[in-house]
Amino acid sequence: MADTWLTTLHTDTPQEGFELAITLSRRGVKYTQPDAEVLHKLRPEYSTNADSLIAASQVVALNFQTVAAANNYWRK
Amino acid sequence: MADTWLTTLHTDTPQEGFELAITLSRRGVKYTQPDAEVLHKLRPEYSTNADSLIAASQVVALNFQTVAAANNYWRK
Amino acid sequence: MADTWLTTLHTDTPQEGFELAITLSRRGVKYTQPDAEVLHKLRPEYSTNADSLIAASQVVALNFQTVAAANNYWRK
Amino acid sequence: MADTWLTTLHTDTPQEGFELAITLSRRGVKYTQPDAEVLHKLRPEYSTNADSLIAASQVVALNFQTVAAANNYWRK
Amino acid sequence: MADTWLTTLHTDTPQEGFELAITLSRRGVKYTQPDAEVLHKLRPEYSTNADSLIAASQVVALNFQTVAAANNYWRK
Amino acid sequence: MADTWLTTLHTDTPQEGFELAITLSRRGVKYTQPDAEVLHKLRPEYSTNADSLIAASQVVALNFQTVAAANNYWRK
Known part of the structure; x- marks a missing residue:
């Protein structure tokens, strides 16, 4: 992919x-x-398929682990 | 999503x-x-489907890993 | 859920x-x-379904990762 | 389960x-x-089912993550 | 595999x-x-199968966890 | 298994x-x-089954997380 879509994990x-x-x-x-x-x-x-939606949510959970760690869990 | 639903991982x-x-x-x-x-x-x-419920519980387990780490496992 | 069932991850x-x-x-x-x-x-x-039992064991494995980390792996 | 089967994660x-x-x-x-x-x-x-065996191996991989971390990866 | 395809996790x-x-x-x-x-x-x-694509994305998420940790999340 | 096949996670x-x-x-x-x-x-x-191959790759990803951590991600 030629486009730039991810420059930082910081949010x-x-x-x-x-x-x-x-x-x-x-x-x-x-x-x-x-x-x-x-x-x-x-x-x-x-x-519209419950199992697909749960599987999608699982991928999000895995990626959120990465992003949350990258941001040190937004601790203050 | 326009609404704000997640401002902290602290509990x-x-x-x-x-x-x-x-x-x-x-x-x-x-x-x-x-x-x-x-x-x-x-x-x-x-x-009402056992496999779907187990899969849902798996997603919860992944997200709980993130939340627990964010809270330093609520250690005292 | 109104009841209190989880007050600590320490064991x-x-x-x-x-x-x-x-x-x-x-x-x-x-x-x-x-x-x-x-x-x-x-x-x-x-x-009584092997695949369901393996999936259940996977959820346990994920949650055990969390609990084990919370207890610093019970190292002495 | 009444029996004691897990007293340490050290190996x-x-x-x-x-x-x-x-x-x-x-x-x-x-x-x-x-x-x-x-x-x-x-x-x-x-x-005798390939997908079940792969799923079983996945659970082992998750638990090995826990055990390996508990042992500090057996680093010398 | 005889070829060398992975010499570093740094990006x-x-x-x-x-x-x-x-x-x-x-x-x-x-x-x-x-x-x-x-x-x-x-x-x-x-x-062209949604569930296969979600499963593929899950593997990518797991490997991205590893690569991101290896790069200390590209923190500055 | 009687044979010795894993003496270190270092590579x-x-x-x-x-x-x-x-x-x-x-x-x-x-x-x-x-x-x-x-x-x-x-x-x-x-x-020859795409979903089995993706599942196999997922197990490899999990084990690679462990091995990579054990090697401190081969950082120099």
Whole structure:
């Protein structure tokens, strides 16, 4: 992928960190299937399937572990 | 998502931390499927399926790892 | 859940820590399906299915990672 | 379970640590299904199924992470 | 495998780290199935299946945890 | 298992570490199914199935986390 989409793991708040974890999870998919149209067609399938949604949430949880550690858990 | 729902990973007790892990797990689903009605319709399916419940518990376990580390395991 | 069931991650021995990990795994299920009767009915299904048992053991392993770290691995 | 089976996470060698990870993985199953006869009957099923074996290896990998950290990776 | 493909986990940016995580995930597959032609034939199957794509993204997330830690999260 | 196959988690390079992670993943399978002939028969099945290969790569990723940490990420 030629575009720059990830320059830092730092975020100001845990919520922004969680949203970065979402981005990382989607990018993980996109590197395997770069065709946006194919991904779009798959959406109705996984977004209405409980097990797919739980699996997606698991990937987010893993990436949030990384982002949270990178931000030292936003401790003050 | 426009609303603010996560301002800190700090909780006073491990149980509150576990409940935050539940929240994080549900939010991970909600970012993928924001339609509350769709999610509501899926509930009878996954909440009565053993494998779905185990998978959900796995996501909670991952998020609890993050929250517990953020709170230094509530050590005194 | 109104009851208090988790006040500390500290345990005296690794075995008690492992048993706490079991408790955490079950609670992860219970937050998603609080109806004890429904859970009871699912038991014959998952407790005699090898893949479900392996998945359950995986959740325990994740929670044991957390509990073990919280107890500094019971090092002396 | 009344018996004592886990008094320490310390092992002398990484291989013993790996074998302890096997034990932890099996115990995770046994807490959910304590009936040895039921487990015995399931054996032919999962031990000849590639996906079950890979899933079992995954649980071992998670528990080995814990045991390895507990032993400071057997560094000298 | 005779070729040298991994000499360091260091990368200059998080994005390069994420791309290294992709490489590690693919190599994990390739060690199990070294035949490039077989892998090529499988591509249409998993790259158009939502659950396979989510599973692939999960492996990337795990490897990104490793690469990110190795780079101390690219903190400045 | 009577043979000695794991005396250290130290490796000189990340690639050797990755290959050790492969070994650990295979051993995790072998402890559950020690019969080499049975394993050999399963090979055509999982090595041509995308989801099995992704699952295998996930186990490798988990073990590589352990080996990489043990080697302090081969930092210089």
